Each structure stands twice: as C-alpha cells, then as structure tokens.
Amino acid sequence: xxxxxxxxxxxxxxxxxxxxxxxxxxxxxxxxxxxxxxxxxxxxxxxxxxxxxxxxxxxxxxxxxxxxxxxxxxxxxxxxxxxxxxxxxxxxxxxxxxxxxxxxxxxxxxxxxxxxxxxxxxxxxxxxxxxxxxxxxxxxxxxxxxxxxxxxxxxxxxxxxxxxxxxxxxxxxxxxxxxxxxxxxxxxxxxxxxxxxxxxxxxxxxxxxxxxxxxxxxxxxxxxxxxxxxxxxxxxxxxxxxxxxxxxxxxxxxxxxxxxx
Ligand code: UDP
Numbered sequence: 001x002x003x004x005x006x007x008x009x010x011x012x013x014x015x016x017x018x019x020x021x022x023x024x025x026x027x028x029x030x031x032x033x034x035x036x037x038x039x040x041x042x043x044x045x046x047x048x049x050x051x052x053x054x055x056x057x058x059x060x061x062x063x064x065x066x067x068x069x070x071x072x073x074x075x076x077x078x079x080x081x082x083x084x085x086x087x088x089x090x091x092x093x094x095x096x097x098x099x100x101x102x103x104x105x106x107x108x109x110x111x112x113x114x115x116x117x118x119x120x121x122x123x124x125x126x127x128x129x130x131x132x133x134x135x136x137x138x139x140x141x142x143x144x145x146x147x148x149x150x151x152x153x154x155x156x157x158x159x160x161x162x163x164x165x166x167x168x169x170x171x172x173x174x175x176x177x178x179x180x181x182x183x184x185x186x187x188x189x190x191x192x193x194x195x196x197x198x199x200x201x202x203x204x205x206x207x208x209x210x211x212x213x214x215x216x217x218x219x220x221x222x223x224x225x226x227x228x229x230x231x232x233x234x235x236x237x238x239x240x241x242x243x244x245x246x247x248x249x250x251x252x253x254x255x256x257x258x259x260x261x
Pocket of ligand 1: 094205206
C-alpha cells in the first residue's frame with residue numbers, strides 16, 4: 001500500500017473495487033483490484049493484472065459512450081489502478097442487457113447457450129448480496145421506490161443505446177457482445193437530477209465471444225475454470241488498442257498500481 005492510498009479515506013470496499021474519498025467534494029476515487037468472485041461470492045480468486053486492464057477498458061468504453069452523449073460518472077483515469085469519478089447515488093438495481101442466451105438465462109429457461117435472442121432483452125436484479133441479487137420486474141422497482149417510473153424509462157433507453165453502441169464497437173474488433181451488466185446512479189446538478197452510467201464496463205461484467213471461434217473472452221473463463229483468464233482480459237484490451245505498449249504480463253502486477261504514470 002502506498003501512502004497516497006492510505007492518506008485517502010476508504011469509503012467502501014466491494015468485491016472487485018475500492019472507493020476512496022476524492023480530492024474535491026462530489027468526487028470519488030475508484031480503485032480496481034485483481035480480486036475476482038463468482039457465484040455470489042462462493043468462488044474467490046485473483047486474476048493477475050485484471051484491475052489494471054479493467055481500469056483501462058472501462059475508461060475507454062465510458063469515454064466513448066460519453067462522446068455519443070451517454071452521461072457517465074467517469075471523469076479521468078489517475079493511474080494504473082485508479083480513476084476519478086463523480087459521486088452518485090447508486091440505484092440498487094443491476095441492469096442486464098442480453099443479445100444471445102448464456103449464463104443464468106440458459107439455465108433458468110433451459111435454452112441452449114448461444115441461441116440468438118429474437119430481440120435484445122433488458123432484465124433487472126435487486127442489488128442485495130445477502131439475497132443473491134434476485135431478479136425483479138419494473139413493478140417491484142417502482143412499487144418499492146428503488147427508482148421512479150420516469151427514471152426507469154431513462155435507464156431502459158440508456159441501456160439499449162449503450163447496447164447498440166457497444167455491440168457495434170465490439171463487433172468491429174471481432175467480439176460478440178453476448179450480455180452485460182450496467183449500474184446507474186443519480187447525479188445532482190444544482191436542483192436538477194440526472195441518471196448517469198456508473199460502476200464499470202469491463203470483461204468482469206460482460207460476456208464477449210470471439211466472432212470466429214466463439215471462444216469466451218471474459219469472466220466466464222474464471223467462473224468455469226477454462227484457463228487463460230489473464231490472457232483473455234489482455235486480448236480484449238489489445239483488440240481495443242489500449243494495452244499500453246511495453247506492458248508485458250509480469251508488469252501488470254498488483255504493485256504496479258502504486259506508481260502514478
Ligand atoms: N453480471 C455481473 N454481475 C452479477 C451478475 C451478472 O456483472 O452480479 C453480468 C455477467 O457477467 C453477464 C451478465 O451480467 O455478462 C448476465 O449474467 P447472468 O444473469 O447470466 O448471471 P451469471 O451467469 O453471471 O450468474
């Protein structure tokens with residue numbers, strides 16, 4: 001741990017990230033760890049270099065989304081493992097967008113993995129670890145006041161727009177965007193409230209399959225013990241053109257985080 005990190009107040013530690021107080025009011029520092037969990041915390045491990053790559057990948061995707069007018073919490077990357085973000089009030093819903101059947105959908109409905117969906121599907125899960133993030137409908141969300149009908153409409157339309165954009169972006173680098181998870185937050189601008197994309201977008205929360213071979217290039221390699229987990233994250237970054245030249249796998253080690261670039 002370097003002193004810069006210790007100096008900052010740690011506000012929250014999650015499974016893959018830590019949030020620290022930011023340098024200015026209304027900001028936070030998001031630190032990306034190498035820790036990985038799956039199956040509601042039952043499987044735990046580390047993926048060496050994951051934090052460094054996810055920090056970069058999420059920076060890249062959030063910046064691109066910002067350019068097409070999707071509001072996000074992302075401000076700028078600070079160093080190998082940290083980024084400056086706007087402090088938002090997280091809406092306690094995980095928004096999953098699906099294009100092709102995989103994971104829990106395959107299991108729940110008994111549909112073969114890889115089946116192309118007739119159209120993209122948006123699902124909601126209530127963020128509650130103790131309950132294993134149960135699936136909920138828009139009715140639960142609005143009835144319990146987790147989000148208003150208006151907010152939910154905005155979230156749906158942003159999620160679909162993000163899906164359209166990212167599907168095209170990944171297809172351009174030979175990857176199929178099978179499904180992914182998003183989180184949104186409320187950001188106040190004086191008296192006005194906006195819904196913004198929060199959390200991260202990385203192979204931790206996306207399923208990405210190679211277009212030609214259907215090889216999995218995401219966290220399923222960890223979930224299903226498929227091996228070459230680190231390599232898959234590196235390959236995604238490489239195809240996006242953001243694996244910093246000169247960084248070789250050994251250098252994407254946890255200690256590398258401590259250095260500012
Ligand atoms: N996902 C996630 N966090 C979760 C649950 C799911 O990031 O807590 C992502 C997952 O990586 C996948 C998509 O959401 O890209 C759909 O996941 P699914 O519902 O199939 O659940 P899983 O099979 O991961 O349990």
